[in-house]
Amino acid sequence: MTIDMTAFDDMWSAIAPIGLDPGTGGYRRFAWTREDAELREWFAGAASARGLDLVIDRAGNQWAWWGDPDAAVAAGRPGVVIGSHLDSVPDGGAFDGPLGVVSALAVIDALKARGFEPTRPIGVASFIDEEGARFGIACAGSRLITGQLDAGTAKALRDADGVTMAEAMTAAGHAVEHVGPDAETLSRIGTFVELHVEQGRGLVDLGRPVAVASVIRPHGRWHVDLDGEANHAGTTRLEDRRDPMLNLARTVLAANAAATELGCVATVGKIRVEPNGVNAIPSRVTAWLDARGPGEAAVRAVVEVVARQSGSVPVQESWTPETVFDEPLAQRLSALLDDAPMLATGAGHDAGVLATAGLSTAMLFVRNPTGISHSPAEFAEPDDCHRGVEALAAVTEELTR
Amino acid sequence: MTIDMTAFDDMWSAIAPIGLDPGTGGYRRFAWTREDAELREWFAGAASARGLDLVIDRAGNQWAWWGDPDAAVAAGRPGVVIGSHLDSVPDGGAFDGPLGVVSALAVIDALKARGFEPTRPIGVASFIDEEGARFGIACAGSRLITGQLDAGTAKALRDADGVTMAEAMTAAGHAVEHVGPDAETLSRIGTFVELHVEQGRGLVDLGRPVAVASVIRPHGRWHVDLDGEANHAGTTRLEDRRDPMLNLARTVLAANAAATELGCVATVGKIRVEPNGVNAIPSRVTAWLDARGPGEAAVRAVVEVVARQSGSVPVQESWTPETVFDEPLAQRLSALLDDAPMLATGAGHDAGVLATAGLSTAMLFVRNPTGISHSPAEFAEPDDCHRGVEALAAVTEELTR
Numbered sequence: 001m002t003i004d005m006t007a008f009d010d011m012w013s014a015i016a017p018i019g020l021d022p023g024t025g026g027y028r029r030f031a032w033t034r035e036d037a038e039l040r041e042w043f044a045g046a047a048s049a050r051g052l053d054l055v056i057d058r059a060g061n062q063w064a065w066w067g068d069p070d071a072a073v074a075a076g077r078p079g080v081v082i083g084s085h086l087d088s089v090p091d092g093g094a095f096d097g098p099l100g101v102v103s104a105l106a107v108i109d110a111l112k113a114r115g116f117e118p119t120r121p122i123g124v125a126s127f128i129d130e131e132g133a134r135f136g137i138a139c140a141g142s143r144l145i146t147g148q149l150d151a152g153t154a155k156a157l158r159d160a161d162g163v164t165m166a167e168a169m170t171a172a173g174h175a176v177e178h179v180g181p182d183a184e185t186l187s188r189i190g191t192f193v194e195l196h197v198e199q200g201r202g203l204v205d206l207g208r209p210v211a212v213a214s215v216i217r218p219h220g221r222w223h224v225d226l227d228g229e230a231n232h233a234g235t236t237r238l239e240d241r242r243d244p245m246l247n248l249a250r251t252v253l254a255a256n257a258a259a260t261e262l263g264c265v266a267t268v269g270k271i272r273v274e275p276n277g278v279n280a281i282p283s284r285v286t287a288w289l290d291a292r293g294p295g296e297a298a299v300r301a302v303v304e305v306v307a308r309q310s311g312s313v314p315v316q317e318s319w320t321p322e323t324v325f326d327e328p329l330a331q332r333l334s335a336l337l338d339d340a341p342m343l344a345t346g347a348g349h350d351a352g353v354l355a356t357a358g359l360s361t362a363m364l365f366v367r368n369p370t371g372i373s374h375s376p377a378e379f380a381e382p383d384d385c386h387r388g389v390e391a392l393a394a395v396t397e398e399l400t401r
Numbered sequence: 402m403t404i405d406m407t408a409f410d411d412m413w414s415a416i417a418p419i420g421l422d423p424g425t426g427g428y429r430r431f432a433w434t435r436e437d438a439e440l441r442e443w444f445a446g447a448a449s450a451r452g453l454d455l456v457i458d459r460a461g462n463q464w465a466w467w468g469d470p471d472a473a474v475a476a477g478r479p480g481v482v483i484g485s486h487l488d489s490v491p492d493g494g495a496f497d498g499p500l501g502v503v504s505a506l507a508v509i510d511a512l513k514a515r516g517f518e519p520t521r522p523i524g525v526a527s528f529i530d531e532e533g534a535r536f537g538i539a540c541a542g543s544r545l546i547t548g549q550l551d552a553g554t555a556k557a558l559r560d561a562d563g564v565t566m567a568e569a570m571t572a573a574g575h576a577v578e579h580v581g582p583d584a585e586t587l588s589r590i591g592t593f594v595e596l597h598v599e600q601g602r603g604l605v606d607l608g609r610p611v612a613v614a615s616v617i618r619p620h621g622r623w624h625v626d627l628d629g630e631a632n633h634a635g636t637t638r639l640e641d642r643r644d645p646m647l648n649l650a651r652t653v654l655a656a657n658a659a660a661t662e663l664g665c666v667a668t669v670g671k672i673r674v675e676p677n678g679v680n681a682i683p684s685r686v687t688a689w690l691d692a693r694g695p696g697e698a699a700v701r702a703v704v705e706v707v708a709r710q711s712g713s714v715p716v717q718e719s720w721t722p723e724t725v726f727d728e729p730l731a732q733r734l735s736a737l738l739d740d741a742p743m744l745a746t747g748a749g750h751d752a753g754v755l756a757t758a759g760l761s762t763a764m765l766f767v768r769n770p771t772g773i774s775h776s777p778a779e780f781a782e783p784d785d786c787h788r789g790v791e792a793l794a795a796v797t798e799e800l801t802r
Contacts, residue, residue, distance in 0.1 A: 230776035375631035
């Protein structure tokens with residue numbers, strides 16, 4: 001199908017300045033901030049301009065409906081939802097999230113332009129707080145409505161300034177007393193398809209613009225407290241020290257070696273040093289470990305190495321088992337898209353959370369020439385973005401024909 | 402000489418709550434903060450209660466004079482100054498600094514109580530910003546008045562919140578336009594004696610309560626930027642990464658190994674990770690190195706190892722060559738104090754800065770049973786503190802008889 005990409009390009013330009021750090025070229029779009037409010041307002045305006053009905057669910061996720069989702073539920077043929085999220089990691093790229101939301105809105109334009117009349121309602125979703133950059137828990141919006149994240153736990157989470165999620169929601173005008181599982185919202189989703197920039201070089205290696213997701217590899221987050229003894233950096237003999245920075249160094253290298261051996265990835269991307277003074281041996285270093293791999297046993301073995309090397313027990317902050325997307329659906333989409341390749345991914349997504357909740361879910365990936373994500377270097381060629389819109393339009397039409 | 406220690410104990414209790422973190426038992430007394438203002442006010446009150454004349458110099462250091470320091474300068478017999486500082490490192494101990502100031506005031510009480518009439522004025526000094534905890538440069542107060550720290554450079558330093566030293570001084574009511582070398586203040590110092598808690602276990606090993614300082618070992622601070630490539634922690638293969646956390650780990654271990662081999666101490670006590678996200682490979686890790694040793698060549702060799710291992714050039718933030726205190730004076734004080742042992746130290750002090758500026762300077766150390774400093778575990782037994790007051794009183798009497 002030939003699609004006029006003007007709408008896509010215009011939307012892409014409209015949100016480009018929001019949360020941009022001109023110094024780094026990266027984005028800071030964190031949940032329930034001013035930048036987030038701007039993006040939510042932009043999404044509401046885009047929905048309204050297309051005649052879509054905007055619904056905010058109990059967690060704050062935004063849903064823009066073409067057609068009546070509740071009538072469809074009553075008729076036993078719930079809608080097809082496409083979309084992603086608009087928030088970012090600290091200094092993140094422009095594509096992770098927004099590409100899926102903007103592409104979904106462009107699909108609505110394309111289908112409407114050619115007079116297509118869907119037999120089921122089509123929703124565009126914009127999930128809140130997918131990255132967890134502010135409160136530390138990824139996919140908070142989708143986890144809350146599916147009950148995978150307890151509302152009380154979530155609302156008590158604090159950001160780096162000590163602000164709780166409940167306070168942040170209230171400040172942004174969201175009714176915190178309603179936060180929690182949202183069966184009504186979930187009942188409207190017959191199928192969810194999330195388009196996303198690829199976060200590796202799979203499509204580059206294959207020479208293809210678009211892929212269909214097969215599985216999300218199991219992954220988890222841990223933190224480990226390395227205790228030492230604060231002391232003066234100038235007067236304490238090396239043999240009298242208990243310096244947790246040395247423990248950190250050995251632990252980081254051990255985690256890397258274990259991950260290499262076991263075919264996993266392990267990352268220590270966040271560190272807290274106390275008191276973090278130039279002339280003070282630290283009293284404590286806290287390190288966060290992100291580990292993912294082909295199977296649970298391999299990932300757990302990496303964490304076990306960290307425990308042994310550091311002499312401290314890693315505290316699990318999150319664990320996501322392998323997520324297998326709806327396999328017949330993935331095969332059907334791949335066939336529809338000129339036998340698009342099927343790729344596994346190490347990244348978590350709202351689509352994975354919904355799949356875990358038992359919903360029929362699929363993902364499309366768009367080629368990323370750098371393979372880099374969560375960084376200003378994250379990229380997708382405009383041509384490949386347009387191929388993504390075409391693929392998502394074809395999929396949406398197929399599922400609502 | 403028998404001294405009534407009530408005054409010492411009362412002063413010690415009076416300042417104990419200021420800047421105390423009840424959670425850790427540590428202190429946060431940073432230059433030009435509310436806590437600092439409270440301590441300065443307390444010092445001014447203590448001076449006034451003893452009939453001492455308070456002078457604030459161009460950098461903000463406080464001097465409380467018994468006798469007319471300028472008449473003494475005119476007569477060619479400038480005064481004897483005793484004292485130290487009241488500020489702390491983050492989560493620092495109670496003794497590093499305050500022990501010297503409180504002991505000095507107790508000495509005034511003791512000498513006055515026994516009707517001693519000094520032949521030269523006696524000053525009590527309380528230096529501002531010795532630890533450099535807020536703006537990163539240690540001994541800022543003494544370095545400013547001796548011209549070892551440029552006033553413009555100092556005033557432009559920023560704290561973690563982006564506040565400049567000039568702004569902090571202004572907010573605290575200090576006239577920033579006068580900050581700079583202060584020859585008048587220096588001219589009043591015939592001899593300076595700083596009493597300080599020991600920051601190692603030298604006196605514990607020797608079984609003695611008080612020592613005299615011989616030298617301050619050469620020491621410096623550097624920072625080194627380890628650049629990497631920000632990327633997604635879940636989707637980037639280990640072999641495709643440029644992860645600066647691994648470079649940090651290897652560099653920390655190399656610095657420790659080199660310091661061990663060369664008889665130095667090397668500490669990486671402060672780290673900055675960008676963006677410091679759990680699921681992002683860092684784009685950059687900045688590490689601060691504090692290195693000290695028996696001689697400049699050894700310390701420089703440690704820094705050279707850091708440069709080679711990290712592949713990045715360490716940027717020198719400060720360098721202090723070996724400081725030798727006034728040797729005849731040190732011998733005289735040691736003899737006076739029952740042949741007190743002479744100890745070298747790896748820590749910088751305002752006394753060292755004044756010695757570097759050519760003033761006659763000495764230090765007394767008081768036993769620290771833990772050997773720990775810059776930590777809530779820093780300690781000195783009350784009895785040893787009292788021995789310190791007696792020693793400082795004997796020294797002050799000897800020098801002003």
